[in-house]
Amino acid sequence: MTIRSFAKLTLVPDMQLFLQQIVEGLASGAIYASLALALVLIYRATRIVNFAQGEMATLSAYFAWQLNQWGMPFWLSLIIVAAVSFVMGALVFRLIMRPVLGASDNTMVVVCIGLFVGFEAVALWFWGADPHAFPRIFPDYAWTIGGVRLTANNLGILATLCLLTVGLSALFRYTRIGLAMRASAAEREKSPLVGIPVENMLMLGWGLAATVGFIAAALIAPSLFLSPPMMVSVVIYALAAATLGGWDSLAGAIVGGLVVGIAESLCATFIGFIGTDLKVGVPFALMAIILLARPQGLFGTSAVIRA
Amino acid sequence: MTAVLQVHGLRAGYGSIRVLHGIDFEVKEAEIVAFLGANGAGKTTTLRALSGIIPARGAILLDGHDVIAMSADKRAQRGIAHIPQGRGTFVDFTVAENLALGAYLLRDKAAIRSALDYWDDIFPWLAARRNQPAGSLSGGEQQMLAVARALMTKPRILMCDEPSLGLAPTTTQSLFSLLDRLSNERGMAILLVEQNARLTLKIAHRAYVIESGEMKLAGSAAELRDNPLIRQAYLGA
Numbered sequence: 294m295t296i297r298s299f300a301k302l303t304l305v306p307d308m309q310l311f312l313q314q315i316v317e318g319l320a321s322g323a324i325y326a327s328l329a330l331a332l333v334l335i336y337r338a339t340r341i342v343n344f345a346q347g348e349m350a351t352l353s354a355y356f357a358w359q360l361n362q363w364g365m366p367f368w369l370s371l372i373i374v375a376a377v378s379f380v381m382g383a384l385v386f387r388l389i390m391r392p393v394l395g396a397s398d399n400t401m402v403v404v405c406i407g408l409f410v411g412f413e414a415v416a417l418w419f420w421g422a423d424p425h426a427f428p429r430i431f432p433d434y435a436w437t438i439g440g441v442r443l444t445a446n447n448l449g450i451l452a453t454l455c456l457l458t459v460g461l462s463a464l465f466r467y468t469r470i471g472l473a474m475r476a477s478a479a480e481r482e483k484s485p486l487v488g489i490p491v492e493n494m495l496m497l498g499w500g501l502a503a504t505v506g507f508i509a510a511a512l513i514a515p516s517l518f519l520s521p522p523m524m525v526s527v528v529i530y531a532l533a534a535a536t537l538g539g540w541d542s543l544a545g546a547i548v549g550g551l552v553v554g555i556a557e558s559l560c561a562t563f564i565g566f567i568g569t570d571l572k573v574g575v576p577f578a579l580m581a582i583i584l585l586a587r588p589q590g591l592f593g594t595s596a597v598i599r600a
Numbered sequence: 601m602t603a604v605l606q607v608h609g610l611r612a613g614y615g616s617i618r619v620l621h622g623i624d625f626e627v628k629e630a631e632i633v634a635f636l637g638a639n640g641a642g643k644t645t646t647l648r649a650l651s652g653i654i655p656a657r658g659a660i661l662l663d664g665h666d667v668i669a670m671s672a673d674k675r676a677q678r679g680i681a682h683i684p685q686g687r688g689t690f691v692d693f694t695v696a697e698n699l700a701l702g703a704y705l706l707r708d709k710a711a712i713r714s715a716l717d718y719w720d721d722i723f724p725w726l727a728a729r730r731n732q733p734a735g736s737l738s739g740g741e742q743q744m745l746a747v748a749r750a751l752m753t754k755p756r757i758l759m760c761d762e763p764s765l766g767l768a769p770t771t772t773q774s775l776f777s778l779l780d781r782l783s784n785e786r787g788m789a790i791l792l793v794e795q796n797a798r799l800t801l802k803i804a805h806r807a808y809v810i811e812s813g814e815m816k817l818a819g820s821a822a823e824l825r826d827n828p829l830i831r832q833a834y835l836g837a
Contacts (some may be wrong), residue, residue: 468705476701480690485672486651486682487749488705594692 309440320447321530322554323598327509328524328531329538329546330457331502336540338478338498339390341401347410347524347531349385349503350510352412353378355420356521357511358427369426371511375504382503383496390499391492416489416521424523427514450512458547465543474498520539526573530557533576537583539593547592553579603628604757604789605650605662612649614637619645621813622658627757630787632779634804634821636797636834643793644685644814647759650791651675651682658717662756677705679756688746691735695726698734698745702752710754714731719748721778723779740771757789758782764796772796797834799827809834 328347335343343349353374360370389408393412431449435442453506465471476484477494509531510524517523534553538545553576561572583590609622619642627633633642649656652672660668667675676682689698699719703712720727723744729737734745743763748757760779764772780803782788794800801807801821809817809830817824824830 469700472697472700473704476690476693479692482653483684483688483690484701485653486676486684487701488673488676488753489701490671490673 310562310567311559312439312441314562315555316441316443316447318555318558319551320450320554321513321558322534322551323450324509324513324550325527325530325534325553326454326547326550327457327512328506328527329534330461330543331506331509331540332531332535333540333543333546334461334498334502334505336535338474338495338502339386339394339403339584341390341503342532342540343408344402344405344528345412345526346502346506347510348409348412348416348521349378349381350506351519351521351524353381353503353507354427354510354514354519354523355416357507358425359420361428361564364463367430371430375507378503378507379500382499382506383500385503386496386499394495406442413521420521422521424520427511427519428573429515430511446515453512454547457508458543461543463507470494470497529573530576533580536580539588539590541594542590542592545590545592550568573598602705603661605660605791607650607658607660609658610646610649610656610660611658612645612654614645616652618655619813620649623810623813623815625808625815625818627789627791629789630783631806632783632790632792632804634800634807635791635793635810636800636807636812636824636830637816638833639795641810643763645813646810647682647684647791647793650759651680653682653684668707676753676755679753680759681750681753681755682748682758682759683761683763684745685761687735687742688761688763689734689737689742689749691742692733694731694733695737695745695810696730698749699726699752701774702749705753715752715754719752723748740768740775743767743771743775744778747775748823751782751788757791759791759793761793762795763792764794764799776800779803787792794815797830 317503328350330352331346332343335341335346356377357370357374360373361367369526385408389404393404429446431446434445437443473484473489474494474497477489477491478498481491509527511550512528514523530553533552535546536549538547538549556579557575559570560567560575561569567574603626605627607626608624611620611622613619623646625633626736637643645654648654650660650676652670656668658668659666662678662680662762667678667680668679690701693701699716703715706712706715726745726748729741734742734804736833737745740825767775776799779790779792783790792800792804801824804821806818806820807824808815809824817830819827
């Protein structure tokens with residue numbers, strides 16, 4: 294069946310609305326998944342839940358916006374800021390996280406809250422609280438198939454998530470440095486014994502996460518408008534995604550993100566009392582359910598060890 | 601024979617608790633040196649201090665160069681291979697990944713290939729288990745894999761911490777004959793920490809007895825086998 298003949302099919306309106314909400318949910322879910330990927334990268338490397346990931350990403354998005362304002366082509370500013378974000382993430386690890394590595398969980402939480410407040414304050418200080426329009430990465434095309442509207446933006450967001458997934462999997466599965474990063478995350482004490490400079494690997498992990506977080510921010514900024522607290526709600530969805538998928542699984546972060554996105558969009562549309570006002574409760578409900586039913590998350594692993 | 605490792609006045613501990621109170625010893629080329637001692641005597645701490653997992657003071661001369669100020673990964677680069685107690689492998693990683701991690705310092709593809717071939721030859725079962733997680737191997741296989749992993753880079757000295765722990769007697773036998781073979785064929789210097797004194801003194805050339813963080817006795821394996829103190833404390837006779 295060609296797309297043209299498929300397009301002539303008329304679906305019942307409810308079915309159309311349902312599919313439309315799935316598409317919207319997948320697109321926003323892909324953004325939650327990207328930020329969840331960043332959270333999981335850091336958690337796997339350093340066993341820290343970096344609450345400040347979203348604020349770091351927002352600051353990066355401001356950098357890109359500012360470069361663009363100064364006349365730099367948008368795509369070029371994206372590439373440059375992707376690299377700058379990497380350095381920023383690596384520096385945050387080197388200067389702030391490394392001294393407290395191995396400290397208690399409470400210490401980590403407080404340090405991350407400090408980063409959260411600090412990064413948001415920096416954005417507020419330089420750029421103020423007024424939201425700015427952030428350029429769209431993808432063009433404004435849209436196609437209608439069977440009454441369901443597919444925008445180039447939504448497809449572009451999903452394609453970006455696919456690229457991120459393929460890129461990260463290839464890095465971790467097929468490269469020497471990826472293997473060393475995984476080893477450093479899994480066995481911090483044994484890894485130096487084979488000659489791996491563990492702290493450098495953890496630093497790379499933080500850098501990588503900051504770049505992935507920036508990608509999430511750049512994807513969502515056009516629809517949310519750029520403002521210092523832009524990523525706060527997105528981080529909540531990403532935390533839910535990572536909890537749902539399992540904190541030590543990249544695949545889990547992606548599936549978790551998409552599930553959270555779809556659940557949010559369907560609940561807001563089809564469950565009357567939730568609507569757009571209460572939809573932020575959806576990720577909390579999902580988190581509560583998964584923590585009761587399967588605390589390690591859908592893809593979280595319990596290691597196979599024979600004595 | 602030249603000394604590969606010379607240790608002078610090694611002091612180490614955990615926090616404010618001092619475990620090693622300045623010990624001296626050496627390991628020569630192609631020599632198997634055993635460390636005997638009761639639980640808590642400081643054997644494991646000595647290996648951890650040597651490989652740089654814990655900070656230490658004193659002098660650790662590897663081929664005459666003091667490595668005491670180097671980080672653990674730098675010392676591995678210099679040729680100190682340490683198989684820690686218990687599972688010396690990366691349990692969540694496949695057999696192939698464990699060997700690749702062992703070869704982390706090798707940049708030369710041909711060198712990696714020839715090291716892999718060498719171990720495939722010694723352990724034919726490795727090839728069949730390539731994609732299995734190391735944690736799913738039997739205890740003996742894990743220990744063999746740990747040795748192969750540690751020796752991918754041709755280190756200067758191999759340090760094994762209680763490799764026989766939890767292994768069946770026959771598996772321990774074949775592991776020890778492998779260590780013997782490594783010292784004979786490859787001239788590997790080996791520092792072996794063991795509870796199993798009887799078997800260890802069969803393959804070791806020399807041994808040290810450590811007690812409460814201090815060297816108590818030193819001598820050739822034959823001398824120590826005949827020492828009444830050793831017979832009573834470690835050989836159960």
